[in-house]
Amino acid sequence: MAVDGATLGRRLRERDTAAAPAALNLIEDRSPAGREQAAALLGEVSPGALGGEAPAHLIGVTGPPGAGKSSLLSALVDLWRGRDRTVAVLAVDPSSKRSGGSLLGDRARIDHDPADDGILIRSTAAGTRLGGLAPPTREATQALAAAFDLVVVETVGVGQSETDVEDVSDTVAVVVQPGSGDTLQFLKAGIMEVPDVLVVTKADQGGTALRARRDLAGALGALGCPETPVLAVSSLPPPTGVEELVEALEAHRSRLDVRAVRLRARRMAALADFTAEHGERALRALGGRRAAEAYLADQDPTLDASALGGRLEQRARSSA
Numbered sequence: 001m002a003v004d005g006a007t008l009g010r011r012l013r014e015r016d017t018a019a020a021p022a023a024l025n026l027i028e029d030r031s032p033a034g035r036e037q038a039a040a041l042l043g044e045v046s047p048g049a050l051g052g053e054a055p056a057h058l059i060g061v062t063g064p065p066g067a068g069k070s071s072l073l074s075a076l077v078d079l080w081r082g083r084d085r086t087v088a089v090l091a092v093d094p095s096s097k098r099s100g101g102s103l104l105g106d107r108a109r110i111d112h113d114p115a116d117d118g119i120l121i122r123s124t125a126a127g128t129r130l131g132g133l134a135p136p137t138r139e140a141t142q143a144l145a146a147a148f149d150l151v152v153v154e155t156v157g158v159g160q161s162e163t164d165v166e167d168v169s170d171t172v173a174v175v176v177q178p179g180s181g182d183t184l185q186f187l188k189a190g191i192m193e194v195p196d197v198l199v200v201t202k203a204d205q206g207g208t209a210l211r212a213r214r215d216l217a218g219a220l221g222a223l224g225c226p227e228t229p230v231l232a233v234s235s236l237p238p239p240t241g242v243e244e245l246v247e248a249l250e251a252h253r254s255r256l257d258v259r260a261v262r263l264r265a266r267r268m269a270a271l272a273d274f275t276a277e278h279g280e281r282a283l284r285a286l287g288g289r290r291a292a293e294a295y296l297a298d299q300d301p302t303l304d305a306s307a308l309g310g311r312l313e314q315r316a317r318s319s320a
């Protein structure tokens, strides 16, 4: 029997996390029939169907290769599950984009209990498009956000990341290891946007982590963002600093206008998808980026990114 997208979507909306693996399979199926079912699924978890924004805290965890993102997520997942929170992690796999694999030689997996429905870990492909996450990653985030308390997207990136995790996050945590000066330099030079939370890993290795923490805090102060939290953590058992990190993530989320942030993200995503598919010329046919943004701002705020993308296409056709 064909998978019924609408049923999976309704189950997610009722916070049935056991429906999530099948939902993700459907979203990754790019055949026409799969796309049709995925659209039905996403319709059931759109802000319109949910009666508002999905309740999940969407967290982006990003940082250079080997910084310790996955190890940190193992520790975070443990802590969250211990507090009875459900967690989904999408790890965006960049290996398809790299020539060698040596960089990823000592890559850690995210530890978890596979029998626990309250936790889901998935790898997803980075895709080939520059600027922005692959649409399946964004759709997966939207689906998971209906059912899980926390949805984390792990991406590899330094500075101007090729996979823009901000598209799908309420809170972005940048993870760096001690002694990696790149992030400090990118921050100082303004190449990298100031993250919501900065995390220095491998604090168990001693003074270098504390030095890195101090240098980063100094740079943030000089940039006029002295209140941005900079935390030092160790993810090896027994973890240290992870509770403080959870508090910092929650504090950021509690200050946020979630509706405004997500609304903006949906519009940006629709525009990025439209431009990726139809080119800058099609954008010009809409009157340019500004005009397209203004048009999107007039649309129903509960439409999801793909529905907004559909509106742009309609408009492009009618103005052609």
Ligand SMILES: Nc1nc2c(ncn2[C@@H]2O[C@H](COP(=O)(O)OP(=O)(O)OP(=O)(O)O)[C@@H](O)[C@H]2O)c(=O)[nH]1
Pocket: 063, 064, 065, 066, 067, 068, 069, 070, 071, 072, 103, 104, 106, 107, 108, 109, 156, 201, 202, 203, 204, 205, 233, 234, 235, 236
């Ligand atoms: N000593 C120490 N080692 C750590 C810590 N966290 C991670 N590591 C080690 O650092 C290496 C890379 O860790 P990962 O968690 O895979 O790092 P990552 O950022 O997810 O790496 P990619 O996904 O490949 O970009 C592994 O060998 C880990 O065991 C830590 O807190 N302390």
Ligand SMILES: [Mg+2]
Pocket: 069, 070, 071, 107, 108, 154
């Ligand atoms: Mg990793």
